[in-house]
Amino acid sequence: MNLDELTAHVQRFAAAHVDAPVTARNVGPMEDGHAGLTFGFELVHAGGAVEAFVMRLAPKGVKRKGNTDVYRQAPLMRALHAAGLPVPPVRWAGEDEQWFEVPYVIMERLPGRTLMIWEPHAEFRQGPAFMATLWHQAAEALARFHRFDWQTSLAGWEEPVAVLDEIHKWDRILAQSPEPAWLAQGEAVRELLLRRPPPETPIGLIHGDYQPGNVLYDQGRMVAVVDWELAGIGGQLLDIGWLLTFGDPQSWHPTWCPVQPPPAAELIDIYEQGMGRPMPAIPWYQAFAGYRFGVISCLNVKLHRRGQRHDPTWERFAPAIPHLFGRAHELLLEFG
Numbered sequence: 001m002n003l004d005e006l007t008a009h010v011q012r013f014a015a016a017h018v019d020a021p022v023t024a025r026n027v028g029p030m031e032d033g034h035a036g037l038t039f040g041f042e043l044v045h046a047g048g049a050v051e052a053f054v055m056r057l058a059p060k061g062v063k064r065k066g067n068t069d070v071y072r073q074a075p076l077m078r079a080l081h082a083a084g085l086p087v088p089p090v091r092w093a094g095e096d097e098q099w100f101e102v103p104y105v106i107m108e109r110l111p112g113r114t115l116m117i118w119e120p121h122a123e124f125r126q127g128p129a130f131m132a133t134l135w136h137q138a139a140e141a142l143a144r145f146h147r148f149d150w151q152t153s154l155a156g157w158e159e160p161v162a163v164l165d166e167i168h169k170w171d172r173i174l175a176q177s178p179e180p181a182w183l184a185q186g187e188a189v190r191e192l193l194l195r196r197p198p199p200e201t202p203i204g205l206i207h208g209d210y211q212p213g214n215v216l217y218d219q220g221r222m223v224a225v226v227d228w229e230l231a232g233i234g235g236q237l238l239d240i241g242w243l244l245t246f247g248d249p250q251s252w253h254p255t256w257c258p259v260q261p262p263p264a265a266e267l268i269d270i271y272e273q274g275m276g277r278p279m280p281a282i283p284w285y286q287a288f289a290g291y292r293f294g295v296i297s298c299l300n301v302k303l304h305r306r307g308q309r310h311d312p313t314w315e316r317f318a319p320a321i322p323h324l325f326g327r328a329h330e331l332l333l334e335f336g
Contacts, residue, residue: 003027006100010041010055013099017092021046030054037070040109052109053091056229058102067229071095071103072157076205076231079153085145086224112218114226117211117246117258125259130220132262135247137222138215139267142207142243143274145225146236150205154233160203163235167193167288170295177298178305185325186298189291192332198281202236210239211246240271241285242293251290251327253319283335290328297321 010024027041037057044050058070074093081087088107095103115124115134124131150157167190174190177183207214208230216223245251247261264286272278297317303309 006039007041009100013092014043016099018043054088054107054109056105056107057100058104060102064103069103070105070229073228073231074105075157076154076228077105077107079157080145080148083148083153085148086141086222087228088224088226110216110218110223112216112223114214114216115212117213117261118256120259124217126220128260128262131260132266133220134212134215134217134222135243135262135267136270137217138210138212138243139240139270140274141215141222141225142210142239143271145207146202146204146239146275148205150233154205158233161232161234163201163238163288164194164197166234166238170292173299174295176302177295178302179298179321182294182298182321182325185322185329186291186294189287189294189325189328189332192329192336193284193288193291196284196332196336198235198237198284198335201279201281201285202275203234204236205231206234206236206238207231208238210242213246235285237279237281237285238289240268240279240282241287241289243267244282244286245289245293245324245327248286248290248327250330251320251324253323256316256320283331287328287331287335290324290331294321294324294328297324 007024007027010027014022014024022043022045025042025044027039030038030040037059039055039057040052041055042050042052056070056073058064059068062068071093074090077087077090081089088110091106091108093105097103113121113123120131124134171190174183174186177186207225207228209227210225214227215225244264244267247258247267248264249257249261252258268282297314298321300309300311300314301318301321304311304314
């Protein structure tokens with residue numbers, strides 16, 4: 001649907017759900033690191049007060065499962081918010097299609113912006129010490145999310161996924177690699193992951209894409225974690241491994257590298273203190289994270305090159321793919 005149609009849908013929805021007359025305005029796609037069908041809009045009240053919202057819509061004509069099942073985020077985010085964890089409040093959500101032709105989740109829009117680690121906005125370019133505080137806040141909050149009592153507050157929301165099953169989930173995608181060298185590297189990492197599985201690790205809530213690009217900061221203070229579309233129940237060290245990979249210069253090409261991340265040891269220490277115990281399996285999960293993002297990058301580069309999903313940014317990621325796989329291989333050899 002175009003923006004005029006979407007504005008009309010928002011206006012009709014607001015008329016039915018807000019107890020006072022309001023006017024919808026500034027309906028448009030979000031650009032600050034938000035994935036999928038994400039739109040911002042404002043509701044203007046008769047007295048001049050303005051409320052800002054972010055809306056996630058399910059894609060039309062796509063099976064609702066995993067990240068395309070937008071509505072499943074609503075009970076998760078409501079439970080997290082009720083527990084005092086930093087997520088945007090959900091104002092409305094529904095599976096019915098009478099308003100937007102697809103399921104929807106509408107959240108209050110919070111102040112701030114996300115940190116795109118490869119090309120930070122000017123407000124984040126205040127030196128290594130300032131940048132470190134942003135990463136440190138993300139690591140501290142991650143432990144808080146991982147301590148969340150999902151069995152009580154989210155009973156029946158999602159079945160746990162075994163870590164080894166997670167490895168095989170990427171087999172078919174890796175096989176579509178557009179470069180034979182990338183395929184060979186990825187297969188070598190996958191074999192090491194399977195041959196050297198980690199010791200038992202905590203099972204619980206995982207975000208699925210936990211990195212500063214999904215953390216909202218306002219004047220250097222963490223406000224909320226956003227984009228929960230990949231969340232699930234599984235091996236929680238997947239999240240800290242992902243965070244470490246995104247902040248690890250050895251996992252990236254010099255032309256596309258995180259700007260001034262803190263040492264990994266600092267993030268690990270903050271996370272382990274928050275969890276109350278050491279986590280010796282973290283290097284394995286960092287390797288798995290590098291493997292996963294390498295595979296994801298292979299797929300997106302292929303889609304871009306074939307014209308199936310035009311996004312030149314993935315060509316900037318392409319030189320990093322051998323580094324992601326290479327660093328993962330190195331970590332697994334050290335782990336074993």
